[in-house]
Amino acid sequence: FNVPVASFEIRKAISRTALKMETDDASDANLEKETPGSSSSSSSSSSSSSTHNLLSDCPHFSTCSGCTLADPATSKILQTSRSFFERTFPDVTYTHTQPTLSKSWRNQAKLATSPLSKFKPGVQLGLYASGTHTLVPIPDCSVHSPEINSAATSIQKATIKAGVTSYVKPDQSNRVNKSGKNGPPPTGHLRYVQLNTFPSSPPTLSFVWNSENYKSTQPHLSRLLKLLSPTYPNSSIWLNLNTSTRNNIINNDGWVHLKGPFYTTYPLLSGGNLYYNPKVFCQGNMEGFMEIISRIINLSNHGILKNRIEKVVELYAGVGCIGLNLVNEGVTGDYVGSDVNPENLECFMKGRKTVKKEYQRCEYKSLDAGVSLDKGLGRGRDTLIVDPPRMGLEEGVLREINGRRGEGKLGDVRNLIYVSCGLDGLMRDLEGIKKGGGGWEVRLAEGYVLFPGSEHVETLVVLTRD
Numbered sequence: 001f002n003v004p005v006a007s008f009e010i011r012k013a014i015s016r017t018a019l020k021m022e023t024d025d026a027s028d029a030n031l032e033k034e035t036p037g038s039s040s041s042s043s044s045s046s047s048s049s050s051t052h053n054l055l056s057d058c059p060h061f062s063t064c065s066g067c068t069l070a071d072p073a074t075s076k077i078l079q080t081s082r083s084f085f086e087r088t089f090p091d092v093t094y095t096h097t098q099p100t101l102s103k104s105w106r107n108q109a110k111l112a113t114s115p116l117s118k119f120k121p122g123v124q125l126g127l128y129a130s131g132t133h134t135l136v137p138i139p140d141c142s143v144h145s146p147e148i149n150s151a152a153t154s155i156q157k158a159t160i161k162a163g164v165t166s167y168v169k170p171d172q173s174n175r176v177n178k179s180g181k182n183g184p185p186p187t188g189h190l191r192y193v194q195l196n197t198f199p200s201s202p203p204t205l206s207f208v209w210n211s212e213n214y215k216s217t218q219p220h221l222s223r224l225l226k227l228l229s230p231t232y233p234n235s236s237i238w239l240n241l242n243t244s245t246r247n248n249i250i251n252n253d254g255w256v257h258l259k260g261p262f263y264t265t266y267p268l269l270s271g272g273n274l275y276y277n278p279k280v281f282c283q284g285n286m287e288g289f290m291e292i293i294s295r296i297i298n299l300s301n302h303g304i305l306k307n308r309i310e311k312v313v314e315l316y317a318g319v320g321c322i323g324l325n326l327v328n329e330g331v332t333g334d335y336v337g338s339d340v341n342p343e344n345l346e347c348f349m350k351g352r353k354t355v356k357k358e359y360q361r362c363e364y365k366s367l368d369a370g371v372s373l374d375k376g377l378g379r380g381r382d383t384l385i386v387d388p389p390r391m392g393l394e395e396g397v398l399r400e401i402n403g404r405r406g407e408g409k410l411g412d413v414r415n416l417i418y419v420s421c422g423l424d425g426l427m428r429d430l431e432g433i434k435k436g437g438g439g440w441e442v443r444l445a446e447g448y449v450l451f452p453g454s455e456h457v458e459t460l461v462v463l464t465r466d
């Protein structure tokens with residue numbers, strides 16, 4: 001069969017990207033880190049001449065932990081990925097491509113805080129230096145959307161006037177003193193700021209606050225919002241109450257909607273909208289991810305699928321980012337999606353109302369992936385789409401995928417479309433599928449460098465069976 005798209009020549013992709021760049025790019029993906037210092041984003045490969053264009057001009061590159069690869073050609077993860085596919089599926093040509101601009105691609109950032117000064121209120125925003133709690137301000141980060149950078153600057157300034165202080169966690173070694181008693185507790189107001197920027201909406205600002213309840217955020221939070229209001233009169237503004245002493249950035253049960261629209265929208269590929277708020281998963285590089293979705297939409301046209309896509313079940317479906325696009329394009333007229341996060345349901349339903357009328361026949365369930373299959377969501381479906389969290393598929397799902405054709409809860413499925421954001425999980429799952437009894441054949445494997453500058457690759461794998 002025929003494998004389209006770019007060849008493995010990432011160099012070509014990079015110089016293409018470099019041509020489009022006005023200044024240059026940098027890093028940031030580390031904003032996704034749940035713990036300080038652990039890096040997360042992605043990358044590619046290149047020659048030394050493209051290095052200049054990609055990373056070296058970002059003023060923060062040498063100190064910021066967001067981008068770890070000065071030269072994307074040194075990306076280990078792409079080598080690992082290519083070797084894995086060459087070794088495990090020698091009949092498949094693994095390709096990877098860098099589909100997005102290398103600058104200004106990030107539409108979601110989680111910025112940590114630290115005190116601006118020892119003696120006065122005011123908070124600076126940035127990322128922790130690798131492996132530390134030392135904050136590196138990144139006001140001119142090249143991979144952030146410009147709206148993220150300017151919102152961060154506005155918030156920093158407003159915290160000074162509003163008397164907002166930074167959350168400070170005493171050094172762990174001081175937490176339990178010699179007498180065995182707890183040391184001083186964490187102090188301060190603001191822990192993190194999450195910023196989401198979509199092209200057609202004002203930025204969504206979320207404040208992760210070291211308070212048990214709204215009342216105890218006062219008067220500082222209200223002062224802060226008042227100061228920001230002239231700059232962000234129509235923004236969606238959220239509070240996340242998080243007093244946990246662990247390193248989790250967001251308290252999933254701590255969301256409070258403060259003002260502005262409850263949802264923001266991102267356009268589907270051809271009319272209609274996806275609906276988001278900070279309670280649901282959102283891709284960090286939406287534009288890049290849309291290229292993967294376009295690829296899925298066009299699979300049938302490129303002779304990659306042996307079987308038509310008609311009836312689709314999608315697990316780990318989020319707000320319907322992949323599914324609603326497929327429905328809207330008429331790729332499937334019979335779709336059911338599911339996700340364990342109940343907040344996605346309303347987002348999906350709102351998005352569904354915006355797809356083309358003739359395609360509005362699609363359903364959604366708030367269910368864990370394995371439970372979705374137990375409840376029969378996979379029965380009678382010819383196509384399964386999965387886009388699981390980094391760790392990959394849960395055991396029950398993998399077991400059903402490995403069930404024989406015609407048997408079990410996925411017995412009718414003949415197309416399996418796996419979108420992966422975690423290479424380790426994907427490799428483990430594909431090893432399992434190869435050894436399993438499902439009779440699957442890998443037809444396509446493509447890496448997408450959605451987070452240039454860090455060790456991350458998003459992978460699209462298409463498998464079919466007779």
Ligand SMILES: C[S@@+](CC[C@H](N)C(=O)[O-])C[C@H]1O[C@@H](n2cnc3c(N)ncnc32)[C@H](O)[C@@H]1O
Binds near residue numbers: 281283320338341368
């Ligand atoms: C990588 S995101 C993909 C979402 C969607 N495809 C998108 O692009 O926005 C993974 C999704 O899996 C969901 N999830 C995590 N664990 C799950 C589980 N055990 N069962 C079902 N969904 C799960 C999360 O809520 C999240 O929406």
